[in-house]
Amino acid sequence: MPGTKPIGTPLAIKLFDAAAHFLDPKAADASHSQMARGLIGSEILKIAAEIRALKATGKDICNLTVGDFDPHQFAPPPQLITDTEAALRAGHTNYPPSDGVLELRQAVVRYYERELGLRYPVESILIAGGARPILYGAYGTVLDPGDQVVYPVPSWNNNHYVHLFGATAVPLTVTREHGFFPTAAQVRPHLATARLLVINSPLNPTGTVISPTLLAELAQLVVEENQRRAQQGRKALFLLYDQVYWTLTFGGQKHVTPVELVPAVTPYVIMLDAISKSFAATGMRVGWALASPPLIARMRDFLGHVGAWAPRAEQIATAKWLDNAGERHAWQATFAAQLEQRLDALYQGCQALAADGLPVEAVDPQGAIYLSVRFDLIGKRFATNEEIRKHLLEHAGMAVVPFQAFGLREDSGWFRLSVGAVSLRDIEAMLPRLRAALR
Numbered sequence: 001m002p003g004t005k006p007i008g009t010p011l012a013i014k015l016f017d018a019a020a021h022f023l024d025p026k027a028a029d030a031s032h033s034q035m036a037r038g039l040i041g042s043e044i045l046k047i048a049a050e051i052r053a054l055k056a057t058g059k060d061i062c063n064l065t066v067g068d069f070d071p072h073q074f075a076p077p078p079q080l081i082t083d084t085e086a087a088l089r090a091g092h093t094n095y096p097p098s099d100g101v102l103e104l105r106q107a108v109v110r111y112y113e114r115e116l117g118l119r120y121p122v123e124s125i126l127i128a129g130g131a132r133p134i135l136y137g138a139y140g141t142v143l144d145p146g147d148q149v150v151y152p153v154p155s156w157n158n159n160h161y162v163h164l165f166g167a168t169a170v171p172l173t174v175t176r177e178h179g180f181f182p183t184a185a186q187v188r189p190h191l192a193t194a195r196l197l198v199i200n201s202p203l204n205p206t207g208t209v210i211s212p213t214l215l216a217e218l219a220q221l222v223v224e225e226n227q228r229r230a231q232q233g234r235k236a237l238f239l240l241y242d243q244v245y246w247t248l249t250f251g252g253q254k255h256v257t258p259v260e261l262v263p264a265v266t267p268y269v270i271m272l273d274a275i276s277k278s279f280a281a282t283g284m285r286v287g288w289a290l291a292s293p294p295l296i297a298r299m300r301d302f303l304g305h306v307g308a309w310a311p312r313a314e315q316i317a318t319a320k321w322l323d324n325a326g327e328r329h330a331w332q333a334t335f336a337a338q339l340e341q342r343l344d345a346l347y348q349g350c351q352a353l354a355a356d357g358l359p360v361e362a363v364d365p366q367g368a369i370y371l372s373v374r375f376d377l378i379g380k381r382f383a384t385n386e387e388i389r390k391h392l393l394e395h396a397g398m399a400v401v402p403f404q405a406f407g408l409r410e411d412s413g414w415f416r417l418s419v420g421a422v423s424l425r426d427i428e429a430m431l432p433r434l435r436a437a438l439r
């Protein structure tokens with residue numbers, strides 16, 4: 001009709017124009033919460049965006065950044081996919097129970113008793129949409145604002161979770177000498193005031209495995225501290241043990257848990273696990289926590305408000321896969337061997353460069369999908385890890401992640417290399433380029 005004003009997109013633009021100052025990043029940021037203003041985005045995702053842009057130009061990139069699996073290199077077990085499809089066709093498309101379907105919780109109980117010798121009641125099992133919600137739920141259930149969290153740096157995302165919950169970070173800088181794990185001497189002075197001690201093994205980002213002796217020492221410290229707190233009527237100190245990579249150990253390394261080493265620590269341990277890394281199923285989003293039933297009940301209620309459930313069909317399929325021990329062991333052996341092959345190729349390549357006098361130091365592969373490599377160039381050719389990263393990306397087509405992405409502030413030349421998205425051919429083609437870039 002004559003005189004009628006257009007609607008739709010022009011109106012939307014007009015409405016935003018009425019509050020144009022909220023579209024200005026600085027003005028908008030001032031209107032956000034203090035938590036949101038201080039939140040740092042994922043450093044790894046920023047690097048990933050840069051790599052995608054370079055690949056779009058046709059540049060050959062050996063992408064060693066992502067803690068994920070390229071399904072063309074590592075696909076989930078066929079049975080897991082087939083059983084998920086069957087569960088969907090059978091009508092498992094509605095909400096699951098907030099603590100997970102009973103079949104999977106029972107399967108996790110059997111899985112841990114069979115594989116790790118640990119006996120938990122089904123009330124100690126909570127299923128969620130991968131390991132991240134379990135971490136989030138553990139932090140949210142245990143911590144009040146200002147509570148102290150003790151964790152090693154480098155380590156994955158603890159600094160971000162501390163910020164999300166307004167806790168107080170107690171980062172402990174760790175070294176290669178101790179496998180990038182905090183020693184008992186480092187941890188002991190902080191336990192009297194801490195609420196949460198976080199340990200991850202095999203460790204992201206370093207690919208190292210904690211020794212049974214050290215883990216037993218840390219677990220015993222937690223027991224002794226809680227004995228003192230019980231007499232004083234104080235809140236417990238919890239040990240959050242992230243073992244999402246536990247099925248991937250190499251070179252004679254053996255995964256251990258604090259519960260098996262020091263049974264008295266069991267009431268204070270929150271263990272988390274998932275199918276994400278053990279079965280190359282990162283996108284299927286099934287993880288679980290094991291802890292005392294009262295704590296699990298609170299975590300269930302907390303995550304229920306977030307809606308962080310694992311999809312029902314994937315839960316049904318995971319239960320069947322965990323119970324199929326024979327096929328699962330065979331699949332895992334092949335999967336782990338392929339990962340170890342890639343890690344060894346990177347490690348041996350770095351060792352050869354070091355033998356020729358080039359400034360490279362690598363840690364032998366122990367677990368997970370990561371290799372720790374140090375390029376000893378700080379103060380020589382470069383001032384920061386970021387400068388080294390960009391040099392390697394530009395001149396070697398090698399994409400890596402500096403330890404700063406894992407909470408470490410020092411520019412030490414250390415980087416994480418991940419093999420989940422590359423082939424042996426990718427690694428072999430990259431190594432000569434790396435040699436040239438370092439020269």
